[in-house]
Amino acid sequence: MKLLTKTTLNYLSVTLFVFLFGIIAFYYQLRHQVNQNIKIELEKRKSSIINQLLSAHSSVVTPPNQNEKVIISLLKEVPSPQLSFYDTLFYDYTAKKYVPFRQLGFVASFNHTDYYIQIFKSLEETDNLIVRIFLIMAVLVILIIITLLITVRQTSLRAWKVFYDTIKKINSYDINSHHDFSLSPSDVKEFDDLNRVLIAMTDRIKKDYSNMKEYTENASHEIQTPLAIINSKMELLLQSQNLDEKQFKAVADAYEASNRLSKLNKTLLLLAKIENRQFPESKSISPQTLINAQLETLEDLIVSKKIKVVRKYEEGVVLYMNPYLAEILFSNLVKNAIRHNLTEGELSIQISSGLIRISNSGTELKIDQKSLFERFNKQSSSPESVGLGLAIVQKICDVYDFNVSYLYEHNMHKFSIDYRNSR
């Protein structure tokens, strides 16, 4: 749950609870107070009526206003006189509806006769008042809750926006990326601090990383010249007529080893350059043309291995990438498919919009498929193989956001390049 949702929910439930009970308590308190007032008023009128009765010989007085109505009857004529307060309804002819009244019944003696006297007080106005006050209160409370809620949410949203932005940026942070890493400024101190610390951290990491990378690249470059010297000296030595067989073998082995080192070094430099995006210029490339050219160069080998080539080309498929990298990419895949093919096997090339698949016959791999594209991962223990071919394929695909995948199905190794999401 997001922090904002959590605080909002907490806030909402607490305020609702408090206000709900507050309103109920308020209502009863108000009601009670009003009742009390009516009671006091009726009591007052009771004593005034008794006084009037004592001083005047009046009988039943029925003023038009119900509030001032007084019913005086002989006590014995009333079968069950209700003494003290109770509520009743009267029909109001002007308003044409029943109106609640509070009535006070009491007994007063006059000339040795007991009279049962009822006086009334309308509850309608006070009821209306209570309801109205209550309604106003309720609306006010709801309004307050809503405005508070909106304000709090909006403020938080604005404040947290920077935080979410930071999270998003860190999530997609790529140390190899060549874009500047920047975070939006915030007016909240904590977030500003966080951003500052994060930027300082990424800067430091980036600096360390690029230092290290620079170091390895420089080392690789510097290794080239000594390697060139070693190789050239060995090559000269190999031409010498005076070596006996044992010496020749020793020189040959050393020469092969230094050659492997050169190859490895060159390939690692290439990988580093691909990673550094040092092949910027892109053009429209036709994969058909490139793959056909590769197949033509490798025709002798295809013939000698009796490989059947199946081409399923869709017309007009175009890739937008660096021509040099495109050549390396497809040549690596095609050569791979020929080398690991069986005699009289099949090499199938499928080019359609969004997907290029190069498949070859072969037995199942013994290594993990996921590690296939990792550096120095090779199945054969062949010493000549440096195991970087597919790592290069992967790196090139990374540059262009191609998705390269491997699948073993129906005795075929299938390498697919999905370029639907490419830039």
Place this chain on the structure above:
Amino acid sequence: MKILIIEDEKNLSDSIVEYLVEEGHICEAVYTYDKAVEKIELYEYNCIVVDINLPDGNGLDIITRVKKSTKSPGIIIISARNSLENRIEGLDIGADNYLTKPFHLAELNAHLKSIHRRINFSGNEQLIVNEIKILHNEHMVFVHNKEVKLTKKEFELLMFFISNKNKVITKSGLAEHLWGDYMDMADTFDFIYTHIKNLRGKLLKEGCSDYIRTVYGVGYKFDLSSFTNS
């Protein structure tokens, strides 16, 4: 051919000179930019082999200088920097080839031979090695005047062998010549074996002597020394 080698690494320069002198070239080596400029002003060369990173200057400037003059020697760049821009820039200002260090001496030699052919015969020469006759431009090969149909790679292979005849040529040297830099060597070794087997078969079929010798553990040799008329 008269060749000027501009390379600041003396050890490497010595190796190049030794290999090329054996091939019958006349070589001069200089180790600095200034010396190179001086030599170019004073003498004529058929070919210049130049390193880009010199202690006191840029090899590319030397090429520009040569191209401005009336002389037109072949130019081969050797550089530790294998950047595409450098390569393109080098070729743009008029270099014939660009080799990345470390390179095979046999490869350098093959490039020099091809420059030699371009300068001397404009490519239209007949190359005759004993019973083998090669029409380079037409990509045609004859053995005892009978045409042998070779594939493109087989032709390249034969040319490379003949350019470096009587020399031990390593498998990796062959591989890089035929397939370029970035290929897993395990691939190429299988491939080379196939190519050589096919080439040898085609040549032998027309009655050609078996010049291609396997040098155990290293590579091959196009050996004319044990045959007459070499």
